[in-house]
Amino acid sequence: MKYIKNKHGYALVIVLLVIVLFLGISATFIAGSLNHAAQEKTVDTSNHAVAAAEMGTLYFTSDFERELKIIKQEVSEQTQLKLNELIDCIKAPMGTACDTPQKRTAWEQKIDGEMRTLYINEVLAKVNALNSLTAQSDPFSTGQIDYSVQSAVATNRNADKLDVNDSSVADKKVKSIEVKLDVIGTAESINKDLTATFDINVPDTFLNADEALKVDTILIQLDEDLTYEKIFTLNPPTKSCATLLAEVKANTAAAPYECVSKTGEKLNAFITDIKAAHLDPKDFRVYTTDFTGYVCTTNCNNLDFQGISIVVQEGDANAFNNMNNLVNANLIINGKLDAGNNLINLGKNGVKQTIIVKELSVDVNIKNLYYTNFLVLGYENPVTESEKASIDWKNHIEVSNFSHFCIDIDRISQTDLDRLSKEIEFSEGGKLSYYSKDPSKTFTLKNPNGTPRTTKVDNQTRDMTALYVVREDTYSTFLKNCGVTLKNTKTVTTDVSVPNPINTDFDFEVEY
Numbered sequence: 001m002k003y004i005k006n007k008h009g010y011a012l013v014i015v016l017l018v019i020v021l022f023l024g025i026s027a028t029f030i031a032g033s034l035n036h037a038a039q040e041k042t043v044d045t046s047n048h049a050v051a052a053a054e055m056g057t058l059y060f061t062s063d064f065e066r067e068l069k070i071i072k073q074e075v076s077e078q079t080q081l082k083l084n085e086l087i088d089c090i091k092a093p094m095g096t097a098c099d100t101p102q103k104r105t106a107w108e109q110k111i112d113g114e115m116r117t118l119y120i121n122e123v124l125a126k127v128n129a130l131n132s133l134t135a136q137s138d139p140f141s142t143g144q145i146d147y148s149v150q151s152a153v154a155t156n157r158n159a160d161k162l163d164v165n166d167s168s169v170a171d172k173k174v175k176s177i178e179v180k181l182d183v184i185g186t187a188e189s190i191n192k193d194l195t196a197t198f199d200i201n202v203p204d205t206f207l208n209a210d211e212a213l214k215v216d217t218i219l220i221q222l223d224e225d226l227t228y229e230k231i232f233t234l235n236p237p238t239k240s241c242a243t244l245l246a247e248v249k250a251n252t253a254a255a256p257y258e259c260v261s262k263t264g265e266k267l268n269a270f271i272t273d274i275k276a277a278h279l280d281p282k283d284f285r286v287y288t289t290d291f292t293g294y295v296c297t298t299n300c301n302n303l304d305f306q307g308i309s310i311v312v313q314e315g316d317a318n319a320f321n322n323m324n325n326l327v328n329a330n331l332i333i334n335g336k337l338d339a340g341n342n343l344i345n346l347g348k349n350g351v352k353q354t355i356i357v358k359e360l361s362v363d364v365n366i367k368n369l370y371y372t373n374f375l376v377l378g379y380e381n382p383v384t385e386s387e388k389a390s391i392d393w394k395n396h397i398e399v400s401n402f403s404h405f406c407i408d409i410d411r412i413s414q415t416d417l418d419r420l421s422k423e424i425e426f427s428e429g430g431k432l433s434y435y436s437k438d439p440s441k442t443f444t445l446k447n448p449n450g451t452p453r454t455t456k457v458d459n460q461t462r463d464m465t466a467l468y469v470v471r472e473d474t475y476s477t478f479l480k481n482c483g484v485t486l487k488n489t490k491t492v493t494t495d496v497s498v499p500n501p502i503n504t505d506f507d508f509e510v511e512y
Contacts, residue, residue, distance in 0.1 A: 053185025056147025212495035282307035369403035373483035378411020399430035406482035
């Protein structure tokens with residue numbers, strides 16, 4: 001049997017079609033896979049850029065927080081240094097710049113304000129330094145990923161979070177500093193920006209009064225119980241003025257600060273040393289037996305005591321001649337003041353001064369007194385009239401220009417008191433005060449014939465005694481109203497604030 005085979009090539013065609021179909025399907029899948037791989041790579045690169053920006057944000061923020069801690073330490077140290085200046089002022093003897101609670105409070109407020117300004121300026125300086133960074137940080141060895149600061153901007157805000165630099169904002173007190181930090185991350189030329197915003201707290205105060213430091217000081221205060229004996233100390237000190245000043249600076253002396261002048265020393269040099277030690281000449285009293293040698297220059301006119309007290313010991317005769325134009329004086333003559341020709345133009349600089357004598361003698365005039373308390377207190381415990389002090393002048397005695405003439409009438413010759421009552425004149429706010437332990441004893445202004453002296457005021461006749469003379473009830477009040485002050489010391493404890501810990505924590509948030 002014979003077979004004929006003829007399939008005309010169909011099998012080959014079918015195989016070829018199947019191959020083409022499979023190749024087409026494979027190409028589609030391969031293209032999709034390649035496209036997906038490219039997308040994945042782009043996403044990964046973008047994520048790397050975001051991660052770089054996040055790392056940069058974390059790095060720069062952490063570094064800034066470290067800088068804040070350094071600023072806190074610097075401000076705390078500066079605060080303590082400023083407080084040390086206040087403590088030095090408070091320590092004995094307390095300086096005039098801090099001798100009242102009000103002055104100390106004002107000093108602390110000034111320190112607080114300075115430290116607030118310092119803190120804010122230091123923070124702003126760090127922000128400006130951050131803003132000026134141009135170098136990029138490259139934490140990876142490939143060099144394909146890095147981050148950098150694009151900008152750093154600070155804004156001072158008040159309690160309502162308003163910009164204090166806005167002219168429409170009334171409350172200018174800075175309560176916080178807002179910092180906006182723009183960081184860019186780069187991965188294979190793809191950039192991503194992140195903005196970190198954080199608020200830095202600015203404390204209400206940089207001082208802590210609740211945990212105050214106790215500082216012992218010697219407070220110089222006025223003696224409220226003045227007596228004749230306290231004015232004229234019977235036993236002058238033996239301590240030199242140089243030794244006294246050294247003890248005062250070493251905080252080992254007690255007021256009243258008293259010393260005795262030595263041969264060759266000069267008052268103006270001692271005053272210079274006192275002021276160089278930041279002390280007050282008014283707190284010192286110097287005894288001298290040589291007034292002209294210690295105090296005077298070419299003569300005893302035009303002297304300026306600058307508030308220091310000078311005690312001239314009895315026996316220093318002929319110390320004064322025409323003692324005119326004396327200013328800023330606290331002068332005690334432990335005996336008789338013999339002023340020579342005149343005693344005029346005292347206190348003409350307008351500053352109150354006090355001169356105390358036991359006895360007074362002026363050859364010509366006592367007049368043109370300005371803002372001067374002049375006391376004649378007599379000798380201690382006179383028994384007879386001859387033991388009492390005299391007040392002697394030749395031509396005129398006038399109390400004027402808000403001066404105060406004060407006399408202890410129990411220790412002054414009655415003859416001189418009678419003459420004084422008839423001749424003393426008053427003008428421009430001048431007045432006379434007197435004291436007597438005898439309630440029945442008085443001092444009145446009289447005419448030469450013994451009748452009460454009167455004057456015309458607003459066309460009305462007025463009694464001059466009522467106008468110009470004051471009787472003081474107690475000796476202590478008599479001395480105080482006549483401008484006499486004595487000082488004692490008292491050790492007291494004064495509170496000084498300490499630096500307040502500064503909270504450097506801040507709120508932090510990132511905007512993607």
